[in-house]
Every structure is written in structure tokens, then in C-alpha cells.
Amino acid sequence: MLKGHRTWVFENKPTILSTATVGGPFEANGRIADDFDLLHEDLWLGEQSYEKAHKVLLEEAMFKAMEKVGLGKEKVQLIIAGDLINQMTPTNFAARTIGAPYLGVFGACSTSMEGLALSAFIVNYGGADYILTGAASHNAAVEKQFRYPTEYGGQKPPTAQWTVTGAGVALISSYGDGPHITSATIGRVVDMGLSDPFNMGGAMAPAAVDTIEAHLRDMQIDASYYDLIVTGDLGKIGREISLDLLRQHGMNIEEERYQDCGLIIYREGQPVLSGASGAGCSAIVVYGHLLNRMKRGELKRILAVATGALLSPLSFQQNETIPCIAHAVAIEYGGDR
Amino acid sequence: MNMRKWLFATIVICIWMGGCAKEQGVKQQSLQGSGFMKTNTNGEIQRNNINQQTAERAVARIKERDDIKDAVAVNTSEKLLVAYQIKHMHRFYRKQIEKEIDQQLIRLFPNYQIVSSSDLKIFWKTEELRGKLGKKNWNEQKVDEQIEKIRQLSKERT
Amino acid sequence: MMANEKRKKLTPTQQEYHLFEKERETKRPVVKNCIRAFFVGGVICTIGQAISYFYMYFFDFTEQTVGNPTVATMIFLSMIFTGLGVYDRIAQFAGAGSAVPVTGFGNAVISAAIEHRTEGFVLGVGSNMFKLAGSVILFGTFAAFVVALIKTIATQWGGL
Numbered sequence: 050m051l052k053g054h055r056t057w058v059f060e061n062k063p064t065i066l067s068t069a070t071v072g073g074p075f076e077a078n079g080r081i082a083d084d085f086d087l088l089h090e091d092l093w094l095g096e097q098s099y100e101k102a103h104k105v106l107l108e109e110a111m112f113k114a115m116e117k118v119g120l121g122k123e124k125v126q127l128i129i130a131g132d133l134i135n136q137m138t139p140t141n142f143a144a145r146t147i148g149a150p151y152l153g154v155f156g157a158c159s160t161s162m163e164g165l166a167l168s169a170f171i172v173n174y175g176g177a178d179y180i181l182t183g184a185a186s187h188n189a190a191v192e193k194q195f196r197y198p199t200e201y202g203g204q205k206p207p208t209a210q211w212t213v214t215g216a217g218v219a220l221i222s223s224y225g226d227g228p229h230i231t232s233a234t235i236g237r238v239v240d241m242g243l244s245d246p247f248n249m250g251g252a253m254a255p256a257a258v259d260t261i262e263a264h265l266r267d268m269q270i271d272a273s274y275y276d277l278i279v280t281g282d283l284g285k286i287g288r289e290i291s292l293d294l295l296r297q298h299g300m301n302i303e304e305e306r307y308q309d310c311g312l313i314i315y316r317e318g319q320p321v322l323s324g325a326s327g328a329g330c331s332a333i334v335v336y337g338h339l340l341n342r343m344k345r346g347e348l349k350r351i352l353a354v355a356t357g358a359l360l361s362p363l364s365f366q367q368n369e370t371i372p373c374i375a376h377a378v379a380i381e382y383g384g385d386r
Numbered sequence: 387m388n389m390r391k392w393l394f395a396t397i398v399i400c401i402w403m404g405g406c407a408k409e410q411g412v413k414q415q416s417l418q419g420s421g422f423m424k425t426n427t428n429g430e431i432q433r434n435n436i437n438q439q440t441a442e443r444a445v446a447r448i449k450e451r452d453d454i455k456d457a458v459a460v461n462t463s464e465k466l467l468v469a470y471q472i473k474h475m476h477r478f479y480r481k482q483i484e485k486e487i488d489q490q491l492i493r494l495f496p497n498y499q500i501v502s503s504s505d506l507k508i509f510w511k512t513e514e515l516r517g518k519l520g521k522k523n524w525n526e527q528k529v530d531e532q533i534e535k536i537r538q539l540s541k542e543r544t
Numbered sequence: 545m546m547a548n549e550k551r552k553k554l555t556p557t558q559q560e561y562h563l564f565e566k567e568r569e570t571k572r573p574v575v576k577n578c579i580r581a582f583f584v585g586g587v588i589c590t591i592g593q594a595i596s597y598f599y600m601y602f603f604d605f606t607e608q609t610v611g612n613p614t615v616a617t618m619i620f621l622s623m624i625f626t627g628l629g630v631y632d633r634i635a636q637f638a639g640a641g642s643a644v645p646v647t648g649f650g651n652a653v654i655s656a657a658i659e660h661r662t663e664g665f666v667l668g669v670g671s672n673m674f675k676l677a678g679s680v681i682l683f684g685t686f687a688a689f690v691v692a693l694i695k696t697i698a699t700q701w702g703g704l
Contacts, residue, residue: 098662100662193659197676198655198656198660199632199659200626200627200631200654200658200659201651201655201659201676202631202632202642202655203632203635203643204635204636205636206570207571207573208569241558242554242555242558242559242562243565248569254565285570286568289568290564290568293564293568294564505606506600506606506607510601539604540606542606542608542609543609544612
């Protein structure tokens, strides 16, 4: 049901039955290594190419999520997933392996929440009983497409971010126990005219602010309703900017209740500059770390705002600015049910 | 990771040491050569009679210049081979210095065919040749040939 | 200057945000980068000098002719370090210090070749190898041409 301007409220409370996250070697050295279901030592994952490794990441996460609740792949009625590679081939191949009906979605790094919002919507209205949704990214494969070759010695500025190698998948169902999705706000494209692909946090911050404000306004709630508002991959700079923007707009938000997935994954001292990014970034943090915290009872209500920079290597070479988007999904657990 | 760092450091140091330690090596080699020669000639070096006065004079004149670090020369009755090193900061004016020295040499030794160079390799080669002059089986013709070889080497551009 | 001109095309809200963002952006540490580049670049050049002395001592190369084998060796070394995955780390530290010497060129070539190995030798390595270095070659040659042209004109007709 649409509430306010662009927020969906799910009366039937679609549930996250299970989740699975897979990470790479760099993530294994990070801060939330314990929250992964599977960690790979080798960036190649034993495959011939990084793109194939990318596909395997997503496949493994999907199988792991189904395995956790003992669901066969023939029971899955829909897959809604995406990644950053051209034409989303890794996701396409992973969907081929599962063999279920498939919708590929692209929202750059906001894909995870875009998929989750759509899945919740479809499940809520009886469109499917089981939906697999998720997002993945592979550092080397994504860098290859968007930036320079992996081994190229170009100095990155301190505003640059590190693309996550990992996949996060959630199995959404209309019944069952678990965290449920209460509402979702679909973002609109916000372009503040920034064009530096090495400063995505700065470009995406206004989109995150726009979506958060729209969500709170539509739902007629205060920021304190949520135990945690977590943005996708704004990084150090983006988080600071968005926090300042929110405060400037008169929102009262506590520092520790406003976090960023891009700053949760890695440890201090890992060479990630401003933080993590990539489609897998918000997916692994929300589906892994944060849901685990919810299950432990540390958090009851969270608002996950995945941010995406909708640029292509071509568009920034042609001096286009970076259009940005953010989708918000509210997840609640153990609260009023 | 750590091993790579060590590997890198080792290679860097090897190249460094290797590159800078050569001078010693060559000097030692030439010393060994003269030692070999001595034993062969029962402790007496047989000087052949190529008069090196012209070469010595040329070296003295060039060393007078304050932009020259070192110079070495070899002559035969027809040819004069002069090699010199230009002081570091003066290397910016290398072309001009070369020209001046060439003119100076032509003026001083009009009867000689002059080969001169500021190239370090030519300097080493000339030094080597000068050390060999005392050898028993070296005659003027052979030295001429060597000078010609060095001249050609100095003309190589690529 | 560039940024200011770009900014003029934007709407007032965008301009305002630009300034807002600039205030909070971490700046590139220019002075620190310059110092690092100076030292790392210097070390690379010292290695190059050592190699050229090596060639001059052991082979018949003069100062004039030693350039070619030295450059080839330096590029070879940078390729090995690129393959070992060390060069990009040095570069993140050194910036221009490792990009400007000829080793940076070798790195640009070989990194692209490694990257596209998975697409095969012809369509992958062959067509992508000079993806980054191609513009260096093109504009290097072009710049040399322009400089030679200016020199020719100046010496022929300018009487210099």
C-alpha cells in the first residue's frame, strides 16, 4: 500500500527467512569477518576469470541461503538480483544455475535494497511465496570495468573507495519467523552536478538524504524510531556530508545511530581510503552483520538506505555528471509482532 | 606480502651494489693484467717506444680548465686520442665545452688526427688502452687500430 | 579554474552543494605526495643509472648508446613487479614518482595485458595491451613532432 508520496507499507509483513553472505580475502581480514557464511582465500575463487569468480560468489550465496532453510531450488519462484558488470552477466549466469524465473535489476550499489523492496512488494501481494534477492560485486571485475586495470599503478585520491568482493542474498517469504520488512521507500535520481568518479560518497550523499527524509515524512515518524539508519556506501566523506545535510535540514539524528556499510566492513589500516563500495557492500553488511545483530536483539528496527551512483565508464569520460539514487527498506525484528 | 617486500629490497640492493661496484672490478682486472705481464717478462716491463709526451701535454692542458674533472690521452705518431670527464653541473654546457676543447686541441696539435670525447665509456676505454701500452707485443700499428675502434664507438648514436 | 567554469553551468542548488561538499572533502595531500614522488622517483632513476653503468662497463655501450638497453631493462623490471602485484602498491605510495619514469609506462602496458588475458590473446591481450599506454605513444610522438617542427623552423628561418 502506498503511503505518502513514495513509500510502500507492507501489511502482510514479508519475512526474511534466511540470508547468506560470501566474501573475499580482503573482507576476511576485515572487521565483520565472523558474520560471513563463507570466505574465500583467493580472489579468483579457483575460476578462470574474475567474472566467473563473480558469478560463483552470487551462486554460493544463493545456495547457502536456500540450504539454511532446507529449500530446494525448484521452490524458488523468483530471483531479483543484480550486479555492476556490463549487462549483469554474473547475475544472469547465477540465475541460469538456479533456473527460477528471474528479474535482473540495476541500481548500481543500491541494487540490494532495490531488490529487497521489490521482493517484499511482490511477496506482500501474493506474487510469489519464495523470492531470492541479492547483489554481488567483485573487486577486480568491477575495477576492470569502471577504472584502470587492477595492477595499474595509478594513485587514488583519499576520496576513492574500495569495491567489495562479496555477495549477500536473502530469501524472502510470506510466512515464517524472522526479521520482517515493514516498509520501503523508492528513491529518485538526484544529481548535484558532481562528476568525479573517485568521489562517489560526495556525489551520493544528497540522494541518501533525499530518500531518508522522504521515508520519514511519508511514514510520519521521527529518525529516533529506528535503532539504526544505515547508508549503503557513502564512505567517510559521504557519511559526514549526509549527516551535516540532515542536521542542516533540521533533523535530530545521533551520530552512533547513523552508520555507513562502507565503514563497517573493513578494519582501520586496510588500504581502502574513504571506505568500501560496490553492489555487494550494503548486501553483505545488511544481510550478514546487521541481521545477526538484530537476531541477537541488539537492534530492533533498522532503516537500510542503499545508495547507488548510476554512472558508466562511458558517461564520465564524456563529462557527464553522476546521477545518484538511494532506496530505503525498513526491517524490524522482535518488536511488535 | 612480507616475502615480496624482502625480494624487492634484495633485488634493489643487488642492482645498486652491482651498478656501483664495477669501477673497483675493472681496476683490479687491469692490475691483474699487468701482473700477468710482469711474470711473463721476468719482472721487467718492456716499454715499446711510443712517445707519450704529446698525450701528457694534452692532458695537462685540458686539466687546466676548471670545468674538467679528469682527462686521459693516448697518442701515436699520427693520432691523438683524448677523453675527459666534465664536472657534474657543467654537463649542461657539454656541447659547448666539447667544441671548445676540440678547437683547443686542433690549435695545439695541428699535426695530429684528433679523436676527443667526453663520454665516460670512451674515458674508460682510453684509460685501458693507456695501461696496455707497455705491453711487449704492442706496436704503434696496433694502438692505431685501437684508437680507430674507439673513434668508431664514440661515433655510434643508437 | 576548471572547476569554477564547470560550476557556472550548474543550477544554484548544485553550486551551493558543490561548495558544501568541497568543505568536507578530504584534500589530496599535495606536498606529501610531491615529497614521496621526489624520493621514489629518485630511487627509480638511481637504479636506472646503476643499470646504465653496468651496461657501459661490461658491454661496448657509450653514454650515447646505453639508453636503449637501460630503458628495456627498466621496463622489464617494472613488468616483473607489476606481475608480482607490487607495483600498484608502490604507486599508491609514490604517485607521480612511479608513474613518470619509464617504469610507469611498462606498468601501464603490462597491467592492461594481464587484465585482459582472460579474453584471449588476440582480442584480449592484443587489443587491450595499449589501452592506457596508447595515448602516451600517440601524444609522445605528436609532441616530439611538434617540438622538432618548431626547432626546424627556428633554426632554418629564424637564424638561431
